[in-house]
Amino acid sequence: MSEKKIFNTDAAPKAIGPYNQAVQAGNTLYVSGQIALIPETMQLVATGVEDETHQVLKNVSTILAHAGYSFQDVVKTSIFISSMDDFTIINDVYAQYFVDNQPARETVAVKTLPKNVNVEISVIAWKESV
Secondary structure, eight states, rough: OOOOOEETTTOOOOSSSSOOEEETTTTEEEEEOOOOOEEETEEESSSSSHHHHHHHHHHHHHHHHHTTTGGGEEEEEEEEOOGGGGHHHHHHHHHOOOSSSSEEEEEEEEEGGGGGGGGEEEEEEEOSOO
């Protein structure tokens, strides 16, 4: 088994805790949960759950690309939301990023998310060779 590799990029929000943006083990990349922070300012997108979801997925995309992966390589996503009332909006935005490669996934409503955001998404990506 190959060593694990750590990935962090200034093009995505800095970690707000003791974790890395992504860790690669073998051919699998584990991307930490992302929230709607704008990387340049570390300020939250404050214009609603639709814009939050777009920013979250942009952040995920940036980290994937930094590690040499893309949404096409994602095999599993975990979506945490503050209210199931937002499920349809989040799902509609999500579908724009996973057009012909829908990974396995769960979506769960939780009591509170970091910085009181509405959505957090983490992904697992895999490539046959890296």
